Amino acid sequence: MEIPRSSGFQLRHMMCEFGQLSRPDGDVTVFQGDTSVTTAVYGPGEVRMNKEILNKATVETVFKPKSGLPGCAEKMFERTLRNTCETFLLAALHPRSSISIIVQEIQDSGSFLSCCVNSCCLALLDASVAMKFLVAAVTCAIDSEECIILDPTVKQEKDSCAVLTFVFENKDDSILAVYTTGSYTVQQFQQCSQTCGEASKAVFDFYRTSIEKKLSKAT
């Protein structure tokens, strides 16, 4: 059941659980409303000979859909995640090694890409891999009345004329990645990026409280 939200300018309730898996170096399950994703991180570890890079770590991402084989759409998804992670990881600290990130879809109820990016960031935090900065992703949709809906559900995404996902970093709030579907004007793009930028602060706060909670449990 979807918990009703007070307004369209709010993110759905976010929740996360660390340490559900025993094997990986870091893992997290992130819930964003009904959307949920489990991400596991292995590394820095040994790298396959043919993928070895001499001066930095090889970042690998694998995206596992809920069912079926990954197709072209999943590959594009995977590459967006990998490029995003490559940018904020300090890969140069671990030459000739591999950092692999496995993202498993549990449930897609809208804003799926942003949930995946956020779970990657949290899982990498959990694995204590050195990073340049943190990233937070926020999705918004533009509906047929040209209103911006933050963190849309699947139904809202389907009814809207455009869906935009932004990934922000927390150093000087620049845009790290953008992925959009549908068509929209430049003004709408600007409005969306502004709205999402503000909402990204909530995601960074969520990271902070989640990690604090995890560390206080540990001691």
Added chain:
Amino acid sequence: MPTDSRRLTGPEETKSPYAYVKQKKKLQVLTGKRHDGRSPETLRPIFLKADVVSQARGSAYIEQDNTKVMCAVYGPREVGRKEDFSMKGIINCVFKYATFSCRYRRSYQQDSEEKDMSVQLLDALEPAVCMHKFPKAQVDIYVTVLQNDGSALAAAITCASVALANAGVDMYDLVAGCSVRIADNLVLVDPTESEEYKSQDDNPVNHGSVTLGYMPSLYQVSAITSKGEIEFEVIKKAINLCGNTSQTLYPVLQKCLNNSRFSLSLRFSLSLVRYHFCVQF
């Protein structure tokens, strides 16, 4: 049928619009009067250009009216891990029709016809290349037919040999390809798609085709392939005609290479040819 997850796929079963065209029952009879107005012995106009792919060591593009073939050569480069050591180099040939090049859509994977063409192309080129010049290494030849309007193999042979020379691969000679269609007493040079011999039609004796790879300055045949049931006297005549026609192509190939960026290295390798002759004879 397993679906290909690495490509975007449409519906599983599709039919070419040609399958729905009402059959005009008209058996085509080949006569000396060809539908493009050529005489039986003339080639279609040829456009040949080297250096068309900036990333390749050597490349060439050939257009024989509507038959359009592109070829790129890479290497000599490291051989695959499974190959054994050899003092002679390896040539790897891949021949592919573009999906949109024929009347009916082609598949993405190489089919048996294309594999067969790859082997025939390799056979035609190998005798012309100084294989001992690149031991333990491999030269890759990729040929793509962008549009097929007959004589694709002959065009591919010519195109690939120019691309090889353009790549600066040492060669004894260039190879010019030529094909003819035999229909009874008639021999048609450089057949178009509609004139080409098709094995699925029931054909009487002396109907077939011959494709020849010919080294014009050595006056030697590098490869020959024929289809259909042909009498010896007729095939002899056809081969002679192919050889003579290929000879007329030679200046075209030379001129094309002279205009390309590797014309210098070509002159060098041609002087090599002379050297090899001295050793041989």
Added chain:
Amino acid sequence: MADDFKYGPHEKDVRPDGRELGEFRRTVLNIGCITTAEGSALVKLGNTTIMCGIKAELAAPKPAEPDRGFIVPNVQLTPLCSPHFRPGPPSEQAQVMSQFIAEVIKNSGCVDCQNLCVVPGKLVWVLHCDLMCLDYDGNVYDTAVLALLAAFRNTRLPHVEEKEEVPEVTMDKTCSLIVSSQPVSSTFSIFDDRILFVDPTVEEEGLATGMVTVVTVGNKLCMVHKPGGSPLKSEQLLTCFDRAFDRSKEVLRLIEETILSVER
């Protein structure tokens, strides 16, 4: 180091091939060059060459969408076009490109699938759009989108008539495909985390720290694709959009001119 040698020019707003930062390479367009395809186009952007061939086939529609045809785009990075590609199944890069093209078609709505319907519920057109890279010298996205659009503009579908439940195709009688909007793509590279420049060559792509692809349709944006890479301020994105809209005008003019010269 070779890298330093190449770093130098970009700092002074000039690129190794003498172009300015906002300058595209010379674009050459040829339409309708493959007569075996229902629509075709060859685009050269500098050295980068892509050929798009559209083959139309007939099939039964999906039961859920009885009046919609299919558009199946696929990008082939052939081993012919670069030493980095080997024969075999499509690489990850090719798959991502195919998906990108599919999304551009969907987002821009350039060809309405309902126009591909022949007999509702029974017969629809399937457009196999194969984009074949013949020379890989960077910026294949822009080249591919342009080749696709030009090929769509060139596509003519044969006439189909249904006589007693059996479709009959007349190949000589054709009508043009309706292209309702025209997407144009512009790719920007980010260099050293701060310098933006358009239309990277393969050399520049190797040195770039990030890429943004902007696809415009009319006065709207239909795709802003930035898969990671150096972070950008929104002002920087806005300058990209401005350049993209300018480029779109240039490209559309080129298409119109080419179509006119072909018809003549």
